[in-house]
């Protein structure tokens with residue numbers, strides 16, 4: 214076994230989308246930077262999450278849209294070409310090879326060390342390489358942990374015997390199971406139920422709660438429930454799994470109410486756990502397995518010296534790629550500024566502080582219909598104690614919706630902070646709303662006064678005219 218030592222200004226553990234961007238921004242600030250990655254550069258998002266899942270969903274959403282357009286509907290009446298969809302998914306996942314990402318990393322002059330990284334003390338990281346060697350790294354300025362998350366599996370008796378699908382198998386499987394049981398009612402569950410039902414599985418969703426997408430506005434979950442049921446998905450609410458077994462090749466599922474169900478595969482889409490159990494947190498006074506809590510400049514709380522940062526999923530602030538990359542741009546810049554002893558701009562909305570994490574996190578759920586939201590939901594607004602006006606509008610009444618397709622169903626909600634006269638939350642649910650959300654993000658993050666928003670004229674006839682209708686409804 215060989216042991217090598219190296220020193221960099223910044224060490225990033227984890228080369229997912231977030232670690233890559235922390236490294237690129239730190240390098241752009243003039244700091245020598247290395248990424249430690251144990252699997253594929255590009256992380257979960259590129260290979261087992263965003264990219265493959267959206268590649269599976271795109272034909273489903275496009276077909277649903279096309280089937281509402283007279284004259285086009287017969288052309289899309291048949292089943293999907295499963296082989297072609299899976300082949301496209303493979304291409305969009307770069308065939309699970311990361312050469313392109315490595316080329317990009319080289320082009321921005323960031324080093325890569327392949328292997329498992331662990332903190333061994335303040336500013337110290339040891340990398341266990343696949344060849345069995347150890348590389349001992351020292352950071353002059355900062356270590357950033359961007360190790361992301363993995364699927365969190367509930368302790369269901371028999372789980373270890375059934376080889377369940379997690380989000381990884383659900384995004385990379387190359388065969389369509391005849392019957393797929395999906396446990397969970399969050400984003401992964403609804404997206405993957407949508408995809409696999411359309412690819413030919415009979416999907417049954419086993420949902421603990423009494424609705425889908427419980428963290429969003431209730432109407433969003435209701436519209437997605439209708440869409441899934443119309444597609445043939447069997448959704449069972451208030452349902453909990455008591456035990457599992459695999460017998461004669463099938464998964465036998467026993468429910469808490471005594472009911473039984475058989476499936477060919479079972480997907481557990483029951484949330485995420487941080488990948489911090491084996492990164493040496495104990496050597497810097499933290500607890501392995503915990504989420505890493507951070508201040509608004511991404512320094513981990515409870516660590517002396519301010520050298521340890523946690524960016525992306527692992528800090529639990531907003532488990533989405535775009536938000537993690539936003540965090541990364543800010544973390545890279547603030548690490549650079551601190552290293553060069555430049556002033557830190559950490560007032561709200563400053564260059565070195567992630568204010569949007571608290572005020573304006575957008576999300577699109579790629580189901581039929583889509584859901585898109587940013588900022589507060591009405592439940593969160595109520596809990597925040599602010600004075601809020603809730604404005605609802607039936608999206609189907611917008612001229613653009615009539616053009617979009619027949620029998621358009623959708624809804625929009627805008628939350629107004631009545632003391633400040635600004636929009637603090639928006640949710641759209643309906644076909645095509647994914648591309649509408651950035652207008653809402655600009656209104657919320659920009660704190661655009663409603664009187665000025667009145668002058669932002671949406672083009673006719675687009676879905677965006679919902680903004681005019683929401684403002685008119687507010688003005689009465």
Ligand SMILES: Cc1cc2nc3c(=O)[nH]c(=O)nc-3n(C[C@H](O)[C@H](O)[C@H](O)COP(=O)(O)OP(=O)(O)OC[C@H]3O[C@@H](n4cnc5c(N)ncnc54)[C@H](O)[C@@H]3O)c2cc1C
Nearest residue numbers: 227229230231251256257262263330361525526532533534
């Ligand atoms: C099915 C699914 C679909 C999703 N779809 C979307 C979507 O459409 N849009 C969206 O915005 N978000 C989506 N997400 C969320 C998105 O995938 C995550 O928010 C994003 O991947 C987080 O990036 P990250 O860099 O923080 O972590 P990851 O992408 O998890 O990357 C972490 C990296 O760290 C490496 N690593 C971990 N521990 C070590 C170690 N000790 N040493 C070395 N390397 C290590 C891992 O190998 C990995 O490469 C989806 C998630 C799932 C599960």
Ligand SMILES: NC(=O)c1ccc[n+]([C@@H]2O[C@H](COP(=O)([O-])OP(=O)(O)OC[C@H]3O[C@@H](n4cnc5c(N)ncnc54)[C@H](O)[C@@H]3O)[C@@H](O)[C@H]2O)c1
Nearest residue numbers: 367397398399400401402421482483484485532533577578
């Ligand atoms: N389009 C996107 O932006 C996108 C897509 C997929 C995932 N993601 C991100 O990935 C993250 C993870 O998604 P997720 O769907 O795994 O998590 P989630 O937190 O959204 O949903 C978890 C679901 O599992 C259920 N659950 C939890 N414990 C359970 C148990 N013991 N038994 C049965 N059900 C249980 C919950 O009730 C909930 O319905 C999300 O936070 C999301 O931000 C984003």
